[in-house]
Structures are given as structure tokens and as C-alpha cells.
Amino acid sequence: MSSQPSLRRRYLSDPAFKFFKKVLPPLSETEREAMEAGSVWWDGELFAGNPDWRTLLQYPKPRLSEEEQAFVDNQLETLLDMLDDFDIVQQRKDLPPEVWAYLKKEKFFSLIISKEFGGLAFSAYANSTIVSKIATRSLSAAVTVMVPNSLGPGELLTHYGTDAQKNYWLPRLANGEDVPCFALTGPEAGSDAGSIPDKGVVCMGKFNGEDVLGIRLTWNKRYITLAPVATVLGLAFKLDDPDGLIGDTENLGITCALIPADHEGVEIGERHNPLGLAFMNGPTRGEDVFIPMDWVIGGQDYVGKGWRMLVECLSAGRGISLPALGTAVGHLAARTTGAYSYVRKQFGMNIGKFEGVAEALGRIGGYTYMLEAARTLTTTSLDMHEKPGIVTAIAKYHMTELARTILNDSMDIHSGRAIQLGPLNYIGHHYFGMPVAITVEGANILTRNLMIFGQGATRCHPYVLKEMEAAANTDDNKGAEEFDALLIKHISFATKNVFKSFGNAFTRSRFNHSPVSGETADYYRQLSRMSRALAVTADVSMLTLGGELKRREMISARLGDVLSNLYLASAVLKRFEDEGRQQSDLPLVHYSLQHCLNKCAIAFDGAFNNFPRKGVGSSLRALLFPLGMHFKAPSDDVAVEIANLLMTPGAHRERLTHLCYVGNKETDPVAIMERAFEAMQSIRPIEKKMAVAAKNGQIARKGPLADRLAQALEQNVLTEDEIEQVKKADALRSKAIQVDNFDPSWFAPADTASAGKGKKGKAA
Template identity: 65%
Template sequence: MSIIILILIALAILFGVRDLRIRFITRPVFAFFKKVLPPLSTTEKEAMEAGDVWWEGELFRGKPDWNKLHDYGKPGLTVEEQAFLDNQVQTALAMIDDFDIVHNRKDLPPELWEYFKKEGFFALIIPKKFGGREFSAYANSTIVAKIASRSISAAVTVMVPNSLGPGELLTHYGTQEQKDRWLPSLAVGNDIPCFALTGPEAGSDAGAIPDIGVVCRQSFNGEDTLGISLTWNKRYITLAPVATVLGLAFQMKDPQGLLGDTPDIGITCALIPTDHEGVVIGNRHNPLSMAFMNGTTSGKEVFIPLDWIIGGPQYAGRGWRMLVECLSAGRGISLPALATASGHVATKTTTAYSYVRQQFGMPIGYFEGVQEAMARIIANTYQLEAARRLTTLGIDLKVKPSVVTAIAKYHMTELGRDVVEDAMDIQSGKGIQLGPKNYLGHAFMANPISITVEGANILTRSLMIFGQGATRCHPYVLAEMEAASMDDSAAGLDRFDNLLMGHIGYSCRNALSTFANALTGSRFSSAPVSGQTKSYYRDMNRISAALATMTDVSMLVMGGDLKRKEMISARLGDVLSQLYLASATLKHFEDNGRQHDDLPIVHYVMQQRLHFAAKALQDAIRNFPSKIISILLKVIIFPLGNHFAMPTDKSAVNLCMGMMQPSPARDRLTFLCGEFAGDKSGIAEVEAAFNAKYQAKALYKKLKQAQRNKQLPAKLPMVDLFDAALSENIITDEEHTQLIEADKLRLDAINVDEFSSL
């Protein structure tokens, strides 16, 4: 015992006496940091510094401030935005015939193009003073999602001008002259924009684009002009075939030193009319048979003046940061809106179809095998809607949450794929036979598009979420990296010493919190609410602290090699992502007024998220390169084992049975898949059958009881059964008519389109 006391006294002196601490601790650690911290390329540094840290920073630090999450408020629509949804969007939906768009025209009909232009669908983000709508991110997302519930092709056509592209870049960075020239024309659809970033040699690694712009002097409009000679070759460019103005990202070089002494200026963005001499708009692509415009553009030694750079010459070389900051629209608004729309459609139609489609004498939704998949659809849709709201809320709060939008892009598009695949499995033949009545097929075909664009999902998960989040969200690492880049002067060591002491205290607190919560089942952890969701906040505190501990240990042990350990960093990113998605779920429940009939879904979602987060931690520990450290981490994080389980079978059954009936909870979960007069998409058809059969459920029960009592034959076609029941006076004439009508609607809903020839 005396030896332990002496050791503790020695440590107290070593850490407490500043000169000793700097000499024996800070200086060696400072040298170690310089050696092991990952070097950052210019592109990585710009990406790291772009955007803001928002709620993800709280989740990463081991002790989230849940009151801060609740105090963000909730997203909502202005009177103007709601009126646009009730009028213009509903009118547009009635004009959409997606089968005709995709299979016949392979384009939107001219009248829909004109309506989109005239009513400002392409100007949702453009400020009002330039003739735009200037809607919120939440309204933008809701509009795109509503359109996507009936046509992915139409939704993509609307979302692209309101996503990463000339409109957004001009709004944020354009000169006044550029804004005055382009934004009013874009707002009324006189100009159609596209943005050319991706090429044959640069996809997810957009920072490595090979397209070159060389600073030079040439004659332009009869005058000697300082400008750029551009050569580019781009592909996968949405709206390129119909664009009148081209946003272009390229590497800008100044070998003659006409602008200064920097030969490699860096990635730059410019705006070029597509009718400008030398601009080539090439052929169309065929993106999985979707009908939105997508194609190529190229140019060779095309000269433009310097003032065509977005933001003017002073923004030369700042294009990468501009792009990273503006990617929030595509990653946080547009693509998640498509995924959420898929969830709403899948939930609305699958719960209805599972009730009206019968096999072996009962609705297929009563089979537990079907309920297992249907429960995932319902839970994932709730998750998608919750994440959509929280992410757009962050954007509307005028932060640029780059890590959050990367999480949203990856996980929401993957969840969108999951819900459509599960819906296809349940609705089977209804989903695979294409035709005007098929509401799943095009969404199923389009899913890989969202997975691929705006940064491939594989690389978003393995490189971006944790790679950027660990540095940006950590309270000390970025500052320590900056301090480590300084020399070892007294000022540099003093700054590093302060950061190091704070970091050590932070790490010890998180490790102790993780271990204590693991031993006590988080029972003594704080929560901002009472009731049935209280335990989830406590468990998330535990996992947040575990993530912080795991991150510190991983960065300490692996240093720069952590960048190359993509499987481990991806799993740690998954922990952060699951915490974010779970946070969105709990906030959505609170924002909705803690509706009691939402609780079965909330329980299901939260148990999933906590299970996935804990499993990701467990897998990261199991695969940690140092076995000794792996054992130590297991003792700290899971001393009693991993007890975060998936939802029970009973909860899945209860969830599905509650959703296979008309209810406010079902309406809340499917509101993006709205109803309108003349809907011929097949959605209205299956919903009508669902409502009719549900309203006649007492009659069906009466018939079933009569069969058990031998009053009616056990097996008869439906109409014959109704006739027999009428003959035996089991039902009245009015009830017979009701059953006949319900059965007619049922057959209409389960039948698929057929063609004399294809």
C-alpha cells in the first residue's frame, strides 16, 4: 500500500509541477505527436476546415447536452411554403404519369417542364430579390420528397437546380454582377443550370480532377483579355443535355505567373454559357432507365475571362472549399428526400397491400415472415423522416454540418434501399411487373443512383464520416494538430501543454464514465425526459463516452495509420452515425408531442440503433490491431458483455398489426405520399382497397365465423361466398353490396398491368 501511495505522490508532483511536466511529459508527447499524427494534404485540410461542427460534436465528446438538442426547435413550413405544397406541388403531381415519362417519352412532358419553370420549382433556393422562392431546407426537402413519391425522374429534375450547382454557388459566393446576370434568369427557368464536377478519371476523388484551366491572355470580344484556357471532359452530369449554363470545376494553373507567384492555384469553379464557343454538350446517359436528363460535356482550349470565375478572380483556387461546403444540399437535402419518399411510399402501400392481399385464407400481413420485413419498413421509414427533419433543421439554422450531411447521405440512402427491397419482397409480383400501376419498380431501379452520386457510399462510410468527424468534432485533436505544426518554442510547448492536460482529463473522464455505465447498466446516467424513452438517453450517454474512449485510444495507438485502417474507422463512424440517427428519432418523438401510438415504432427503432452502435464498437474492438489494447478496451467498454439486443419478435408483430389499420400514426408516417384527385399511380388504388376492406372487417369476421359453424362452405371464391351468405340471410343486401364493392377494389389493387405487346 505504501508503494502505491508513493507512486501516486510522484505522479501528482510530476503532473502538478509545470516545469517537470513540460520536461518529462509534454515535450516527449509533443515530439510523438509530430511523428504519429496523420499528415494532411491540402485537399484534406480544406475539406477538414470546410463546414461547421453541430450536434455531431456533442455526440462525439462523450457527454451529449440533450437539452441543446431539444432547444434547437423543430422544422416547420411558412404559410407561403405550405401554400406552395398545397397548390403548385399538388398540381404538378396530377400532371405526372411516371410510366409515360420513363418508358414512352424518356423525358418529362413539355407541359410539366413549363410548369416547373413558370412556378419556380427550379428557384426554391434563390433569394426572393432575384425572383426566387427562397424556401427553407425543410421545405425544399418536402417538395422534392412529395414529387419523388410519384416520380423519381421528375424529383431529380427539380432537385438538381436546387442542389450543388450554379444557383447555390452564386447565392453564396457570386459577385453582385454575377448574381444580377444569372439568378433572375435561373429563377424563371429561362436558363437551366448543370454543374460539371465528375469525369472519367475523378469520381469520389473529386479533388483529383484532371481538367485544366491555364491562365493566359487572348482576344475576347475584340479586346486583349486576361483569362483562362480550359480543357475538360466530364460525365454523369445531370441536366447537361438541356442546360444553358454550365458550372465547371477545374484545376487552375498559372505557369507564366500572370496572377502572381503561385503556379498551381488549385480547384476553381467557373460559370460558362453552353452556347459559348468551344463548349460541347455531348450525348445522354441512360441512368438505369430513369428519364431525367444526364449526360456529358467537354471542351478543348476554351477561353473565358477571369470574371467568369464564380466569386470573381479572388475566388480562384477556392473551389474545393466552396464545393465541400455546398455539398450539404445534395447530401443533406436532396438525396435524403428521395430516400424518405421511398420509405413513405413503401410503408403506405405495403401496410395496405399486406392487408388486402390474401393467401391461405388470410391477409399476408398476418404471417410472421411478412411481419419481420414489414416491421423493418415501418421502423426505417420513421427513422428516415426523423433524420430528414433533424438534418434540414441544422441547415436551416445556418450551420454547414458537413459530417452530419455525410451521415445523412450514406445512411439514409442505404435505408431507402432497404425499405424498397423489403417492400418488393412483400409485394412480389405487384412490384416486379412494370406499368402505370407499379409504384415500386422505378424507385427500386433508381436506388443505386442515390447510393453512387455525391460521393460513393462505400468511401463516404470508410473515409469521410469518422475521418473528418474524429478530427473536427474532437475538442482537442484539431487544436493539437495545429499546435504540433508549430516549433518547440516556449510558446508552442505552452499551448500544447494546456491542450494535453485538457485532453488527458477528458480521456480519463470518458473512460471512467464508460466503465461505470457498463457496470451499472447506465442507471445513474442523466436523461432530459421521464417516461418510456428515458433509458435510451442513458444508454446513448454510455455509447457516446465509449466512442470518445475508443477514438482516443485508436488515434494514440495507430496515429496516421488509422487513415488506412478503413474497416476500423468505418465501424467507429457507424457508432457516430447510429448515435445521430437515434438522436433524430428521440427528437422527432418529442417534436411530435410524444404521441403514445408512436411508441411501438420508437422502441423498435431505438433498440435497433443501440444494437447496431454497440455491435460496431464490439467489432472494432475485436479487430483492433493490438490484442493487449483490444482486451483492455473490452474490459472498459463491455466488462459484462454486450447486452444491446435487437427488438423482439413480439414487438415486430405488434408494430405491424397496429399499422395495418387506418390511424393517425400511419397518417403521420406516410404524409409525404399524399393523396390527390385523379391519382393513377396505383397508390390511390391500393389505399382505396385497404380502407374498403378495413371498413368491412366486421362482415369478413361474420363470414369466417359462419364457415367455422358450417353455415357456409369452407372454401369458396369470394363473390360466391358473399352470394351464399346472402342466400342464408347471414348478411343483408346492403352488406352484400359493401362486400362486393370492397372485393372489386381488392382485385383492382392486387392485379398488375398487362400489355398486348412490348
């Protein structure tokens, strides 16, 4: 028996070990730190090929605490009532002073700071909910609130700051005395943050009249949100120690420091113009600026550890803030576009009854359900104190892209109503703003092509990262021994997935486990099949392509799409169970899950068709999908069902769009549409009477409404009370479909028409 392991080593493990050393992609130091910083969560289950659905359903249900709910019901509602997005974006190009003061006073900038330092210490779910609701009212205000609660001084100090730094800065950030920003991105370093050219040199210098150990800094940053108004600047830079003042290493790596904005040499205050939105965003620069060593976040002990600090904290921005903006777009568009599709009429019919409009409405509703599901599942992971870098990358990329599609559909349906900016337009600024969310925290193209599968294949796989570490072991004997044990497990893992995948193809997955019964049961089975197919394809891809897989971004992106859609589908199933299996939500659930399965099939098809090794793609197709891919896009019938749901008031509509702020003022644009929608719904029985009368020849089918109502009264089709009700509803409808126009002075240069600049548009 003792000879078997040695024979296995000799003829299997050791040759494989040498092969792996050659073909597996080497891990750079920044990649290693990124993978070690994150954690594997539900994405690991999906990648391993045998997801335990009971684990998913047992994750905590997202809930606001009593304190968080009270804040949402009171402080948040007060803030939303204060916001006028047209005034903010088109006139002031800034938040009003009273809004800035309220944000500081009520601690909107300290949602993540602990109570010990005067913050609110809210959950990730509460943080996301607050940002989402604000974003349905004003993206500019939402971005202003989300940035201090995302990657920035507050987050970094909380995790890494010295006691002295925490005690000084966190209370000031919590009460709004200081406004923070964090400068990472520069002209030569965007998504590739590891290549930042900004430099610091360890040296002695003067500070407060004394010679102290410190850093001389030069930097040039851009796209920094809140920089124009910040009082404290967080800064990431590369640090060198050429004179060996703090150790034997010259190139110390990325370091983060906290610098008062009024410190000598700090240039701050200029603004960018992010597609016309009004949140504060601008550059910051400094040349040969000396700072003391104790301004490094975490002190001297954290010199060179900035990259790991940033990677660990980036999950918050990717998993909370930007997905919150995407979700907000869904809630806003679903509520308003559904209402508009009922209120607006063409050819005597609600435009939502036209199949072309219904198709887009169905997509809006289905995607919105998916967005809210992904938002709540992703924040659940963060509230479980996970740091799932792959999950948050999936959320950031797909939720902003889904929001972009929703906005396009909403713009198409609203047509001219959406393209004329003015106080009545509730969707236009969001259309301009979504590319901002798509660009920041890692550009979406790179997130999809490099990160989701590129890191996920290594990080989430149960064996590959450990095998890579074994292959990188400088002690070859020890590395080979570790590799041998891992390889046997890996072979067993891969073999099971291959046989189960092949069996799934011929049984239509009917023997896969589902934790529930009913209409959603088969989705669990089919998603398990897709998960196994992904595991097999990932193993084959890494084996045949090795380090080349990094450069094959299109293949990597498609396999990442499979993982992403498995995650989105998981979120939908979890939401449906968490909310009590609401039967009225089933069309939304069916649409979302059919969409995800179809996208998985399309991604597999693209990967197999374009696999760079001859014959590998066709072999995978024959193995995993020998009878073809029978996963169709959502049906027209489901889309029409959803369109009707969005055009019908009720609990289902409230549940789908509960984050959308409506407002109570006469001038609130969403409220104007909502009042018209409710009024038109209230006269449905009356309109049916008129339709029957027109069919019977008692009143005209077409013509001015006033004439037709007069005929209806004369023919005793309607009572005077019913006619009055129709007139009131039609007046609200007419107001809701108008667009704004402006006095010509509005468009004149500011120096010649300052008086006209403050005039609001008039509905026309």
C-alpha cells in the same frame, strides 16, 4: 509552483508533443480546407462523450412558413397531379413539355435563390419536403428539381458570386430562362474530386473582338445531371498560371467558372442512361475553350478557392436532396406495402398476418420513422445556418442505405406485383433509382469508410484538431506551449470518460441523466453510455494507430457506424418529443432505438475483434463492456405491432406516411391501392361475421366468393346491402392486386412498331 509546469513540460508534454508529431495523421491541404469549411453541431456533443440532451430537445421544431405551406398545398399538388411516371420513364424518357414549363414558371428551380433576385428563398426543411413529395410520385422529376437547388450555379453564385454575376445570372435562373448544371465528376475523378484532371491555363485571348485576360480550358466530365438540357454550365477545374499573369504562384488550385452552354467549344447534349430513369444526365467536354477571367465564380479573387467553395456547398446536397429521396422511399413503401399486405390474401388470410411478412413490415415502418426523424433533424441544422459536414455525410449514407433495405423488403412483400413494370407499379422505378442516390455526392462505401469517422474523429473531437495544429506549428516552442495546455485538458477529458464508462457498465447506466421520464428515458441513458464508449475508443485508436488509422478503413467505418447510429437515435428521440410524445408511435420509437443501440454494439464488437494492435481491442472490451453487450435487435413483438399499425388506418399511419402522394385520379397507382385498402377495412365486421358462420358450418370456409356470399344470404348471415358492400370492396381489391401486360408490339423495335410504342399496359 512555477517549477510544476516546466516539470510537466519536460517529463510529459514535450515527449508527448514529439510523439504526436510522429503518429498523428498529417492533414493535407484539401482535408484542412474541408474541416475548416464545415461546422461541428450535435455530432460534436455525441463525439465528446457527454451529450447535453436538453440542447438537442431545444433545437427548433421543423415547420413550414405560411408561404411554404401555401406552395406545398397549391403549386406542388398541381405538379404532382401532372406527373405520370410510367409515361415519363417508359415512353417519353423525359418530362413532358408542359411539366418543364410549369417547373420554370412556378420557380421550382429557384427554391434556394433569394427573393431579391426573384427566387423563393425557402428553408432547407421546405426544400427537402418538396423534393420528398415529388420523389414519392416520380424520382425522375424529383432529381430534376433537386439538382438546381443543390450544389450548382445557384448555390455557388449566392455565396461567392460577384455583384455583376448575381445580378445577371440569378434572376435568369430564378425565372427558368436559364437551366443550370454543374460539372465536377469525370472519368478519373469521382469521390476524389481533388484529383480532377481537367485543366485551365491563365492566358490572354480574344473575346468579343478584344484581347482580354482569361483562361484556356480543356475538360471531360460525365454523370452531369441536367447537362443535356442546360443553358449554363458550372465547371470545376485545376488552374495553372505558368506565365505569372495574375501572381507568383503557378499551380493555383481548383477553380469554378460559369460558362454559357452555347459558348464556342462547349460540347453538351448527349445523354447517359441512369438505370433507365428519365432525368437528364450526360457528359460535357471542351478542348482549348477560351473564357474571360470574369466568368470565374467570384471573379479573379476566387481563383484557386474552388475546393473550399465546393466543400462548403456539398452539405446541401448531402443533407437535403439525397436524404429526401431516401425518406420518400420510406413514406411510399410504408403506405403502399402496409395497404398491400392487408389487401392481398393467401390461404384465406391477409398476407401481413404471416410472421415473415410482418417482420419485413416492421422493418419498413421502423426505418421509415427513423428516416423522417433524420430528415427533419438534419434540415434543422442547415436552417440554423450550420454547415455540419459530418452530420450531412451520416444522413446521406445511412438514409440511402436504409431506403435500399426498405425497397428490398417492399419488393419481397409485393413479389410479382413489384417486378412487372407498368402504370400500376408504384415501386419498380424507385428500386432502379436508389442505387443512383447511393452513388452520387460521394459513393457510399467511401463516405462510410473514410469520411464519417475519418474526418469526424479529427473534426468533432474537442482537442485533437487543435493538438494537430499545435504539432504543425513551425515555431516548436510556441507549438509545444499550446500543446501543453491542450494535453492537460485532453487527459482530464479522457480520464473522466474512462471512469464514467466503467461505472456505466456496472450500473447499467441507471445514473446517467435523462431529460424526460417515461418509456424513452432509459434510451437517453444508454445512448450517453455509447457516446462515452465511442470517445474512449476514438482516443485509444488515434493514440495507438496514429496516421495508420486513415488506412484502417474497416475500423474507421465501424466507429463511424457508432457515431452515425447515435445521431439517428438522437433524431428519433427529438422527433418523438417534437410531435407531442404520440403514444401510438411508441412501437416505431422502440424499434428505431433498439435497432440503433444494437448496431452500436455490433460495431463496437467488430472493432474490438479486429483491432490491429494486439491486446488493445480486448482491453477496450474489458474496460467498456466488462459484463457483455446486452443490446438486442428489435423484438418480434415490436415488429408485429408495427405491421399491424401499417395495416390499420388512422392518424398514426397518416403521420408516418404524410409525404406520400396518393392522388385522386382513377389511374393513380397509389390511389388504386389506397381505395382498395379503405374498402377492405370497411368490411372487416362483415368478414368477421362470415368467419363465424364458416366456423359454425353455415357457409363454406373456401370457394368462390360469389358462392359463399350466396350461402351467407340464404342463411341470413348477411343482408343484401352487406353483400353488395363486400362485392364492391372485392372489386377494388381485385383491381389493386393486378399487374400490367402489353400488346406484343410494345416490345418490338421502334422502327417496326411505332404505333404500338405508345400503348399503355392493361391490368391483368
